[in-house]
Amino acid sequence: MNKLFFKILTLTIGFSFLYFPILTLIAYSFNDNKRVMVWKGFSFRWYKELFHNEQILEAFYTSLKIASLSATFATVMGVMIGFSLTRISKIPARPFFIFLSSSPLVMPEIILGLSLLLFFISSNHIIGFPSSKGQLTVLISHITFSVAFVAVIIQSRLSSYDKNIEEAAQDLGTIPNMIFWKVTAPVILPAILSGWLLAFTLSLDDLVVASFTTGPGANTLPIVVFSKVRLGLSPEVNALSAIIMLIVILAAISIYLINRSNIKK
Amino acid sequence: MIKNLKKQNVWFVFTPYLWLVLFFFVPLALIFKISISVSEWGMPPYRDLFSLSENGLEINSTLGNYLFIFSDPFYIRSYLNSLSLAFTSTLLCLLIGYPIAFYVAKSKTSIRNILLIMLIIPFWSSFLLRVYAWKVLLQGSGIINSILIHIGLISEPISMLHNHYAVILGVVYTYLPFMILPLYGYLVKFDLNLIDASNDLGAKPFNTFVKVILPLSLPGIVAGSMLVFIPVVGEYIIPEMLGGSDKLYFGKIIWDEFFVNRDWPIASALAMSGIVILVFPIIIFQLMYAKYNFRNE
Numbered sequence: 001m002n003k004l005f006f007k008i009l010t011l012t013i014g015f016s017f018l019y020f021p022i023l024t025l026i027a028y029s030f031n032d033n034k035r036v037m038v039w040k041g042f043s044f045r046w047y048k049e050l051f052h053n054e055q056i057l058e059a060f061y062t063s064l065k066i067a068s069l070s071a072t073f074a075t076v077m078g079v080m081i082g083f084s085l086t087r088i089s090k091i092p093a094r095p096f097f098i099f100l101s102s103s104p105l106v107m108p109e110i111i112l113g114l115s116l117l118l119f120f121i122s123s124n125h126i127i128g129f130p131s132s133k134g135q136l137t138v139l140i141s142h143i144t145f146s147v148a149f150v151a152v153i154i155q156s157r158l159s160s161y162d163k164n165i166e167e168a169a170q171d172l173g174t175i176p177n178m179i180f181w182k183v184t185a186p187v188i189l190p191a192i193l194s195g196w197l198l199a200f201t202l203s204l205d206d207l208v209v210a211s212f213t214t215g216p217g218a219n220t221l222p223i224v225v226f227s228k229v230r231l232g233l234s235p236e237v238n239a240l241s242a243i244i245m246l247i248v249i250l251a252a253i254s255i256y257l258i259n260r261s262n263i264k265k
Numbered sequence: 266m267i268k269n270l271k272k273q274n275v276w277f278v279f280t281p282y283l284w285l286v287l288f289f290f291v292p293l294a295l296i297f298k299i300s301i302s303v304s305e306w307g308m309p310p311y312r313d314l315f316s317l318s319e320n321g322l323e324i325n326s327t328l329g330n331y332l333f334i335f336s337d338p339f340y341i342r343s344y345l346n347s348l349s350l351a352f353t354s355t356l357l358c359l360l361i362g363y364p365i366a367f368y369v370a371k372s373k374t375s376i377r378n379i380l381l382i383m384l385i386i387p388f389w390s391s392f393l394l395r396v397y398a399w400k401v402l403l404q405g406s407g408i409i410n411s412i413l414i415h416i417g418l419i420s421e422p423i424s425m426l427h428n429h430y431a432v433i434l435g436v437v438y439t440y441l442p443f444m445i446l447p448l449y450g451y452l453v454k455f456d457l458n459l460i461d462a463s464n465d466l467g468a469k470p471f472n473t474f475v476k477v478i479l480p481l482s483l484p485g486i487v488a489g490s491m492l493v494f495i496p497v498v499g500e501y502i503i504p505e506m507l508g509g510s511d512k513l514y515f516g517k518i519i520w521d522e523f524f525v526n527r528d529w530p531i532a533s534a535l536a537m538s539g540i541v542i543l544v545f546p547i548i549i550f551q552l553m554y555a556k557y558n559f560r561n562e
Binding site (some may be wrong): 010011028037038078081083090097101103107110112122141148200237240241246248249260 | 442
């Protein structure tokens with residue numbers, strides 16, 4: 001009984017710690033007062049203002065665009081890296097390629113951002129590309145740090161599943177392309193999806209690298225939010241937090257339900 | 266599948282590596298170059314490494330930026346502060362996260378899945394907004410101060426924001442899911458019968474934990490600690506939002522040197538030193554750990 005009590009106590013305290021700040025933020029998003037912390041009454045005022053805030057809406061759209069493009073490119077290249085490291089037995093200098101593909105994982109984002117910005121400025125001086133900083137430079141930077149993360153996911157899936165399935169298909173006379181689409185692809189599809197999702201959230205969440213590499217017309221959502229809350233509080237950002245939490249919770253629940261129905265099958 | 270590289274496969278294999286060389290390693294080489302350049306007014310604000318003049322080829326290279334950094338305790342302290350922040354918060358995340366991960370992994374399947382979803386939700390939601398939530402909570406007029414006044418612990422609001430304790434709290438809060446999820450991943454695979462077996466053989470619960478559970482969850486501990494330690498070492502957002510001037514951290518120093526002082530050579534030298542001081546130890550640790558695992562298998 002003592003053990004059970006301790007377990008429930010640990011989980012209650014742990015999850016309260018994780019959720020208390022978020023729930024408080026959501027509660028205050030309904031506060032009808034410009035001073036965030038002084039309760040005046042329940043209203044949807046900040047939600048209305050949020051949906052009329054051109055700057056935030058535009059930044060949200062920019063972020064979604066960059067995140068989905070970045071995730072797609074990063075996933076394609078992550079799959080290529082995953083394959084080359086697990087499926088090609090005679091790749092020359094394999095440790096070197098492992099080093100290449102995994103070093104972005106340990107690089108602090110502040111150094112990554114600084115080096116990319118200086119690189120873009122110099123390359124603009126020398127070859128005139130990129131012509132200016134903006135969405136393209138943010139996109140390139142996000143792809144660069146996401147590739148390594150996707151590659152890790154794909155690699156661990158490819159190395160953990162039984163290669164004999166592929167060889168069996170080969171022995172049965174299946175042509176290599178067919179092996180890929182009929183055997184390998186279905187097996188690694190979940191890894192590809194989770195890689196894409198991870199790259200998408202990495203890009204959507206990034207403030208530091210984007211702040212370095214952004215330019216006119218490429219303010220992402222974190223950049224706009226950060227400029228609003230750096231020095232003070234903003235009731236509109238409270239409303240935005242509540243909406244983002246709602247989206248995340250709905251996504252999590254639907255993934256849970258999909259998983260459960262898959263397991264039942 | 267592919268035994269030898271065919272011509273059509275060469276592009277498939279090398280495109281991502283070319284990308285990484287171009288957009289990851291060339292930029293790093295560039296900041297190395299700028300870090301040994303002499304700063305001057307103008308655009309770009311440093312002198313070219315090589316220049317042709319009447320006297321022939323001139324090399325304008327200097328170690329002055331590095332000497333400047335390492336002779337000023339201000340910069341050295343910022344590296345130490347970042348390292349100590351990363352150590353402290355990794356340890357705290359481990360101490361708080363381990364019991365949570367353990368009990369979630371030991372729950373019944375139906376409850377476990379719900380708890381797992383509840384762990385993933387903060388992991389997915391915006392990092393910046395979760396830091397901001399603490400800024401709201403810790404305000405002088407914030408909810409924590411109100412509660413403390415209400416129960417009579419304090420009579421006036423105390424300032425809880427803008428000091429390094431608030432930074433540690435913010436880091437532990439935002440990075441806790443990064444510690445719990447890998448730990449959970451290893452603990453859930455773990456056969457609970459091993460605990461019973463150890464108990465049946467007469468081991469005390471503490472010994473069972475140290476000799477059976479801990480070694481088997483070691484990969485999870487290492488993975489989780491890396492996921493916390495690496496980003497925290499260069500953390501900029503949390504010290505900027507919750508911290509004050511009592512302790513300065515490496516991430517903020519680079520940011521200010523670049524954006525405020527516009528001193529590119531110093532910012533680059535700080536970044537290069539940061540790689541040597543903060544990143545190399547992590548790489549060495551990972552190589553040693555990989556070797557250790559290899560030997561034990």
